Amino acid sequence: MVAIFVVLTIIVFLTIDAILQKREAKRLALAGVPQGAAPRLPKVRVVKGLFYAPNHLWMKVLANGQAKLGVDDFAVKLLGRIDAIETVEPGTYVKKGQPIAWLKQGKRRLALRAPVSGRVTQVNRSLLENPEQIKENPYTRGWLVSIEPEDLGETAPKLLIAERAVRWLRREGQRLREFLGETLAARPDVGLTMADGGVPAEGVLSYLDDQAWRECEARFFSMYETE
Amino acid sequence: MSPKIRIKLPKLTFWRAVLLVLWVLAAYVAVIRFTKGLGAVTNLRDDFPWGLWIGFDVLCGVALAAGGFTIAALVYIFDIGKKYHSITRPTVLTAFLGYLLVIAALMFDLGRPWNIWHPLVMWNHHSVMFEVAWCVMLYTTVLALEFSPVVFEKFGWHLPLKLVRSFMLVFVVAGVLLSTLHQSSLGSLYLILPEKMHPLWYSPLLPVLFFISAVGVGLAMTIFESFLSHRAFRKELELDVLVGLARGVILVEVIYLTVRFLDMINRHVLGYAFQFTREAALFWLEILLMAVIPIVIFSIPKLVVKRNWLFYGAVANVLGLVMNRLNVSITSLERWAGPYFPKWQEIVVTAALVATGFAVFGWVAKNFPIFESPVPEEPEPEAAGSEAPTYA
Amino acid sequence: MSKGILVDISLCIGCESCMEACRQKNHLKDTGEHKLSPNNYVVIENLNDEVFYRHACMHCEEPTCASVCPVAAFEKTKLGPVIWHEEKCIGCRYCLQACPFQIPTYEWHSPNPRVHKCNMCYDRLVEGKQPACTEACPTGAIKFGDRDALIAEARDRIRKEPNKYVHHIYGLKEVGGTSVLYISPVSFEQIPFLAPNLNRDEPLPELTWRVLSQLPNVVSFAGVALFGVYWIINRRIQLQKLAEEQEEHVPPEEDFVEEIPVEEEEGAKTTEP
Numbered sequence A: 001m002v003a004i005f006v007v008l009t010i011i012v013f014l015t016i017d018a019i020l021q022k023r024e025a026k027r028l029a030l031a032g033v034p035q036g037a038a039p040r041l042p043k044v045r046v047v048k049g050l051f052y053a054p055n056h057l058w059m060k061v062l063a064n065g066q067a068k069l070g071v072d073d074f075a076v077k078l079l080g081r082i083d084a085i086e087t088v089e090p091g092t093y094v095k096k097g098q099p100i101a102w103l104k105q106g107k108r109r110l111a112l113r114a115p116v117s118g119r120v121t122q123v124n125r126s127l128l129e130n131p132e133q134i135k136e137n138p139y140t141r142g143w144l145v146s147i148e149p150e151d152l153g154e155t156a157p158k159l160l161i162a163e164r165a166v167r168w169l170r171r172e173g174q175r176l177r178e179f180l181g182e183t184l185a186a187r188p189d190v191g192l193t194m195a196d197g198g199v200p201a202e203g204v205l206s207y208l209d210d211q212a213w214r215e216c217e218a219r220f221f222s223m224y225e226t227e
Numbered sequence B: 001m002s003p004k005i006r007i008k009l010p011k012l013t014f015w016r017a018v019l020l021v022l023w024v025l026a027a028y029v030a031v032i033r034f035t036k037g038l039g040a041v042t043n044l045r046d047d048f049p050w051g052l053w054i055g056f057d058v059l060c061g062v063a064l065a066a067g068g069f070t071i072a073a074l075v076y077i078f079d080i081g082k083k084y085h086s087i088t089r090p091t092v093l094t095a096f097l098g099y100l101l102v103i104a105a106l107m108f109d110l111g112r113p114w115n116i117w118h119p120l121v122m123w124n125h126h127s128v129m130f131e132v133a134w135c136v137m138l139y140t141t142v143l144a145l146e147f148s149p150v151v152f153e154k155f156g157w158h159l160p161l162k163l164v165r166s167f168m169l170v171f172v173v174a175g176v177l178l179s180t181l182h183q184s185s186l187g188s189l190y191l192i193l194p195e196k197m198h199p200l201w202y203s204p205l206l207p208v209l210f211f212i213s214a215v216g217v218g219l220a221m222t223i224f225e226s227f228l229s230h231r232a233f234r235k236e237l238e239l240d241v242l243v244g245l246a247r248g249v250i251l252v253e254v255i256y257l258t259v260r261f262l263d264m265i266n267r268h269v270l271g272y273a274f275q276f277t278r279e280a281a282l283f284w285l286e287i288l289l290m291a292v293i294p295i296v297i298f299s300i301p302k303l304v305v306k307r308n309w310l311f312y313g314a315v316a317n318v319l320g321l322v323m324n325r326l327n328v329s330i331t332s333l334e335r336w337a338g339p340y341f342p343k344w345q346e347i348v349v350t351a352a353l354v355a356t357g358f359a360v361f362g363w364v365a366k367n368f369p370i371f372e373s374p375v376p377e378e379p380e381p382e383a384a385g386s387e388a389p390t391y392a
Numbered sequence C: 001m002s003k004g005i006l007v008d009i010s011l012c013i014g015c016e017s018c019m020e021a022c023r024q025k026n027h028l029k030d031t032g033e034h035k036l037s038p039n040n041y042v043v044i045e046n047l048n049d050e051v052f053y054r055h056a057c058m059h060c061e062e063p064t065c066a067s068v069c070p071v072a073a074f075e076k077t078k079l080g081p082v083i084w085h086e087e088k089c090i091g092c093r094y095c096l097q098a099c100p101f102q103i104p105t106y107e108w109h110s111p112n113p114r115v116h117k118c119n120m121c122y123d124r125l126v127e128g129k130q131p132a133c134t135e136a137c138p139t140g141a142i143k144f145g146d147r148d149a150l151i152a153e154a155r156d157r158i159r160k161e162p163n164k165y166v167h168h169i170y171g172l173k174e175v176g177g178t179s180v181l182y183i184s185p186v187s188f189e190q191i192p193f194l195a196p197n198l199n200r201d202e203p204l205p206e207l208t209w210r211v212l213s214q215l216p217n218v219v220s221f222a223g224v225a226l227f228g229v230y231w232i233i234n235r236r237i238q239l240q241k242l243a244e245e246q247e248e249h250v251p252p253e254e255d256f257v258e259e260i261p262v263e264e265e266e267g268a269k270t271t272e273p
Ligand code: SF4
Pocket: C056, C057, C058, C059, C060, C063, C064, C065, C066, C082, C099, C100, C101, C102, C103, C104, C117
């Protein structure tokens, strides 16, 4: 009898759980949120000869000591939709860790912080006018600003380049997966979409709420903030 | 990079409400139990001294934690494909929590739990219980060590991480040995009751049967868990891994059925299974759930690749195992000692412990990297000191 | 010299003097209930208003209770009695579960519970006295003495009155022998607590010892086997790796990171001020 009782109890609990899950799924489906399994990440492009800062800016050092800065493909893929891009004005002096550009998606802004200190010499006007360009190739026409760095000798060795950059990006992929897993577990109502179910694999952040956006900014783009 | 554990005030979902209620009730039961004695909260009596807490919490708890050693053995020793690596951590975690819960249950069940350390110094190597006690203690330690890399990784403690990793093989072998010993000795516990137990369950082969069924349910539990965590954490379900496990279940259960029935035939007790008795009914239900249904589901190629069916098969096996342990520990004795049914207090404590296990698993899964394959062992740029990029 | 008690069921008149003596000696309450309990170490059961028999610890020669107890709280003394050491007990109740005669009882309603059973008045035995119950028995139905002498006496009684007794001394061989011996005018099959183990001459602890004694073998064999398997498999894998390394290394298909070519210096020209 005890055996039957225990087995039935377990079955009852599993059934309740299944029903709860079904109802939740239905609710989400009504709200128009597609359901999916674990996030499948989009491919992220990398150019091996660039320096990468841990907050996903790349830097190309020119022969004359100037450097071009841009945002890497990881960030681009993460955001998916980029409605506008802002940068500081040419001539501005930025310290390492200060924002140098912003990617905007609707009302949200993602600050990109400078990995080096220096004076901004030029900004990519054509990109500001046509922000969608960045998606095409963030490493060429998608550059953001030129800067005349003053501490390049010190900072550059701390950046990642070549096989290290590739390894680092792979780990960032892991971290992203982790982050999304948690976000989804904590707030199933957010409803993440990139998944098995033929949902677009790019632009995860555009499906997430503001809280997730902030969290993501803190985890992946704020490395220099506190310096 | 020093990731912190984030504790937010959780939303009150249905299950959290259930957990809360259970905790309150269990706390009440605990107070009564430790002031008024076991009799006040259990239906145990002199001729039925072991009830639900031993039959379910301990016997089933230990068996359902068998995934820990089955998978560890598969991955580390037999090295059956890299693909199983991803499930070692969740299974080790489950096993570890399982054992902690068993110990927690014992704190309720033992008449004098404050003496629980006595087997350490007061030896009686003739006692199966003595062996079980030692194995549980040692294996819980081993499981903690097996799981410790996850914690070290999380907090970036590289020295202990290296240390533990270099001894991992020893831990795994020790873990497999200890599990083998005491999974089977839980069966041996009952060897000494030849006259009291129903012949459908009493067998000199009890230790062997307990061991085989524990291996089987270890695999099935892994499927079961992986399904649940897939739903709860959206961790992708590696279908080929699970199908492999399902094949393992078939193999193990076929062996189990063979041993069990051959043994019954040799002891001339098969006849009891064909009488119109409660015992016979429960016996067949047990066999059906534990072995027949999973074997059938898992050997139909169309079904075994469907997640739902994988889950049903695994659940059947788990339920069958639960039935088996309860049949051995309770049903088989009722003929001799009269009926036993747990008081609500016993049920509440059991439910609270199980629920706590689920909750802790959820919390650990959220805050520790248990679903990743172990990080490669080469030093990472971050770990390399001066040349590391600056993270805040 | 091992002591014992001979119970002659034919002589028992059901007066329960032994129960009373036991209660007084052990300071137990008379609760009025008629079964073994923390207040009754011995009970006289009424079989059919003519036959009465004693239900109490048999003081087995190889006590199951002592064998199963994880902390060795039970001790078979040289004198014969099986006694319990309270300070060791962890309360697992395996002794209750395992005793073939269902003797130990438990304080279910105490926060610091004890196991209770007859200890054959071990303290009195040490002083050279006999147990309280045998002293109180008016008919000699329970008789204290050296076990060997009691066996001889039991044989003698059966031989003298072969029609009165069943020709069997219960406890001579049962479960490996017991310090308490029974002779009876009715078949032992009829006595519930004795019947199950009638003629089971093997001590119950043998059943578990048979398995437990194999453990060292199992551990050493399995340990060696596991390490061996690990070694063999790993060597194979190492060899495989070596072979693979000699071939061209192909990057994994599903890499998260994808390397792309860049048009060299395209940016450099347009960005120079
Ligand atoms: S009769 Fe039971 S309690 Fe008494 S010595 Fe034998 S096993 Fe122990």
